[in-house]
Amino acid sequence: MATASSVIKPDHAAGRKHFIFSQEHEDLRESMQAWVKNELYPHRNEWEDTYWPTSAMKRAGELGFLGLCFPEEYGGQGGDYYYSLVRAECMSYSGSGGTNMAFAVQSDMVLPPIHLLGTEEQKKRYLEPGLKGEKVGALGITEPGAGSDVAGIRTTAIRDGDEFVINGSKTFITNGPRADFIVLVCKTDPEERHAGITLFVIDLKDDEGNLVPGYTVSAELEKMGMHASDTGELAFEDVRVPADSILGEEGKGFYHIAWELQGERLVAAAGCHAGAERMIEKAIEYAQEREAFGRPIGKFQALRHKIAEMATKTEAAKAMTYATAWRFANGEYPVREITMAKLNASRIACEVADDTIQIFGGYGYMKEYEVERAYRDVRLNRIGAGTDEVMLDVIGRSYGL
């Protein structure tokens, strides 16, 4: 008699394509995954102590991985939006949330607004070297006193003739301590809330690599996870920048940022479902090998069902992200769905990491198996790029509530 297992053929690992991906995306996936596995993954432990080396970003730039969706005239690869998702998914093989985040900040947060809003000169000065990985950028939004509430920022940029004078501080800035330049959110009119916000793109270092006058890295922050990434508190004291450092339009910075956050959130969602997939792979491998009470633990229904739940949630998060990416790439601006995708995927990544630790038992709690690191790294996703609570508010408001 046939058994149920001979009727149900395993095909989950067959790597089916989603409708949004073409063969070109799959080709990129192959080459980028190989690079991540060969050149990033082996260093995952070392970089937890040293931070990722700036040379790694230059290498990514050389290979074209920083500019996948940017036009060729600026040194990009001219790919469509889906390349960003593929990139985020491939990075999940690095075994280092910190490295992934740092690279995502460069290619999905710092450079897109320069491309969209920047003058030709700004593009030459920041976008081109940024895509090559020769200059590292940071994005300065959050302040000690204003996180989710962007309109509440207090860093000011006050016009003085042909210059602006910047004062204030920024915190939780990824790539901040090493950044060569920053896209900085400032109040050009401190009396206003949303309408007083303007974006600047400015140098943080001069040509010799010294910090520009008035700018200091006031602290390198220690964190729960993302140890491979440097996170800074940055202080600006009478930093003078030319008036043409404005990015986009004066007083429109809030809307620029709101736009910026959408693409970033979707890429973050992709990173989350891909990270969860890596965890599930580890969990399956472990459940097949580890024996207890005379059989592989995966043969116990409790664990088999737990992993089935993890896989279901993750598959659903992926479907949501892909469907939303399809909307985004087709010219919709689906704020509600992007917010849902980010909220859902980041929570699921945390749940799956926690479940994976549970399946690994004591080993999961040890550094050696890298599950505890993923657990610490992934926790940031429910805070960064908009907290769960802000996401819920955005979604609720989209229904008129």
Added chain:
Amino acid sequence: MATSVVKDSGARATLPPFGAEHEELRRTVERFVTAEIAPHVDAWERAEEFPRDLYRRCAELGFLGLKFPERLGGQGGDHLHDAVWVEELARSGGSGGVAAGLNAHASIALPPIFNFGTEEQHQRWLVPGIAGEKIGALGITEPGAGSDVAGIATTARKIDGGYLVNGSKTFITNGVRADFLVCACKTTEAGGHDGISFLVLEREMPGYEVSRKLEKLGWRSSDTGEISFTDVEVPAANLLGEENGGFRLIMANFAWERLLMSIGAVGAMQRLIDTAVAYAKDREAFGRPIGKFQAIRHQIAEMATKAEVSRALTYDALRLFHANQPCIPQVAMAKLLTQRTVLEIADQTLQIHGGYGYTREYGIERAVRDARLGPIGGGTDEVMKEIIGKTLGL
């Protein structure tokens, strides 16, 4: 320079695998269901059945034959058209029972006849089925075998010219009113995966008896029967597909049945969320609409997120199924996720409605009761997890 302010216009394209041509059908179904089903649902729930005429009316409009060829009286569409019907019936109708009764016939009992039947069998059951003249049901579950399909005990012993059937079936949707039953029987001593066959039993056959109409937590407007067979003589011409090849037929049908349940849940979720949003805007407490309280706003945001995620997963599974790609785990995942989610959303909608939600008037308590079947019917949650776990190699 690019435009400085990008705004969400609210415009949304139809999510694949659906396209513009499906939207037209969606609106047609919506109009029909809103006018001819939704107003009567409460009365039909109380009566514990909906009129048999509804099949004929749905057939008249072509809804029972969407995915069947025109030569058999169908519309010549495909699974996607059927999916639109199922989703929209759930969204605009708001009755698990009515949907169950209609779909158990058109989407669950008829497809195996179409897929595995001979031309003669098509003429006998499929053509009148599509026309809403004969009503069908699928008989698999038994008092002693539910999720464990291979364990069924109803036997069909070979006799001259056909089979002699003994046994019983239970939880059969449309079981009370069905004119024919597509029935799983053991045709070998051992039964199991290689010993099950499908026979089409007809209600006028001697020894075929509807032993009970079952009362249920929800789905009350659909009839659910227990049927017993005592020495029912079934001619060989009523064998569907190959003898002992029934398990394949069951599996083929399960994928579609589970997808339909998922799609129906997606439609039901949308209805519940629309209801909750409307109520939260309208109902005031402590001097403002309750939707202006963050607790309620976030609750609705959670519900809506789950619903959209469910939709994305379900549509993707449907896309794979429609493209004939391997999709067993995706369908099981969609079924597992959506059935629980619609129950959660129904319960949260009830909570938002407070005391009103608990009364029959709003149809929300019914939605909760209806949704509770999801994690049981079409393969329980536990069976779904077994399937998923096995496809993962565990």
